[in-house]
Amino acid sequence: MSRSNLPLPQQRRFGQTSRSDHWWVTPLFVFLGLGAFVVYSTWAAFQGVHYFCGVDGAHYLSPFYSPLLYGTAAEHPWIGIIDEGGYPAWWPSWLPFSGALLILWAPGGFRFTCYYYRGAYYKAFWADPSSCAVGEPRSCYRGEQSLPLILQNVHRYFLYLALAFILILAWDAWQAMWFVNDGIATFGIGIGTLVLIINVVLLGGYTLGCHSLRHLVGGKLKLLSKHPVRAKTLSCVTCLNKNHMRWAWLSLFWVGFTDFYVRMCSSGIWVDWRIF
Numbered sequence: 001m002s003r004s005n006l007p008l009p010q011q012r013r014f015g016q017t018s019r020s021d022h023w024w025v026t027p028l029f030v031f032l033g034l035g036a037f038v039v040y041s042t043w044a045a046f047q048g049v050h051y052f053c054g055v056d057g058a059h060y061l062s063p064f065y066s067p068l069l070y071g072t073a074a075e076h077p078w079i080g081i082i083d084e085g086g087y088p089a090w091w092p093s094w095l096p097f098s099g100a101l102l103i104l105w106a107p108g109g110f111r112f113t114c115y116y117y118r119g120a121y122y123k124a125f126w127a128d129p130s131s132c133a134v135g136e137p138r139s140c141y142r143g144e145q146s147l148p149l150i151l152q153n154v155h156r157y158f159l160y161l162a163l164a165f166i167l168i169l170a171w172d173a174w175q176a177m178w179f180v181n182d183g184i185a186t187f188g189i190g191i192g193t194l195v196l197i198i199n200v201v202l203l204g205g206y207t208l209g210c211h212s213l214r215h216l217v218g219g220k221l222k223l224l225s226k227h228p229v230r231a232k233t234l235s236c237v238t239c240l241n242k243n244h245m246r247w248a249w250l251s252l253f254w255v256g257f258t259d260f261y262v263r264m265c266s267s268g269i270w271v272d273w274r275i276f
Helices: 025-045 105-112 115-126 149-175 191-207 211-218 228-241 244-266
Strands: 073-076 080-082 178-181 184-187
Touching: 025 115, 025 244, 105 149, 115 211, 115 244, 149 191, 149 211, 191 244, 211 228, 228 244
Parallel strands: none
Antiparallel strands: 073 080, 178 184
């Protein structure tokens, strides 16, 4: 049998490709979307004001500042009053302080190490590669087996924290259903109430569809049918996981909008409509 030597294809230069479609559109939108969120969330985290709206007895707390460890909130029959301007004694006085700086590292770390987001921002920000069959600006692939990318393996531990934050934000949504007047809390629904509820639903759909959670509830089993509870849980997580990208983007947009809505109402720019 005769043999012939085939030359190996030459490495593509950065951005070089034979694709004729608009492959650059998706990385561009990912870059703009994630970039805008990072800029806004960083700005909001350093503000330290207008993260709580207590107008007309409302109790709307921005998810960027929840749980409210340091700062101020209006008097409430369940949580009382938190002193304004408080900050940890160990915090350097020459550094600007905001309660969000003690919180956002947890949900931020969960998203940064998320399996979907890794693929998204590797392409959009690092061009690793920009898209399939498109040249990248490096000659070798190191993977995630060495520093710093090996730290992405802490994703599961951030998952545990993210699950706890879902419960905390659900409590905030519950408190947003009660409006305090003359020290008496009455049930009601405002636009802000719906905003906080939607935020919990979207974040819950994103978190509960996590790839690590899917492995946690259904992994390491040789015969899943012998574990009906875990099999049902795995089915539910898998159902959410099928649309993990959609949940990721919707929840990212909405958590930013929730902070923006509370900020606008707290500063008096927007008026929160009471439905009943």
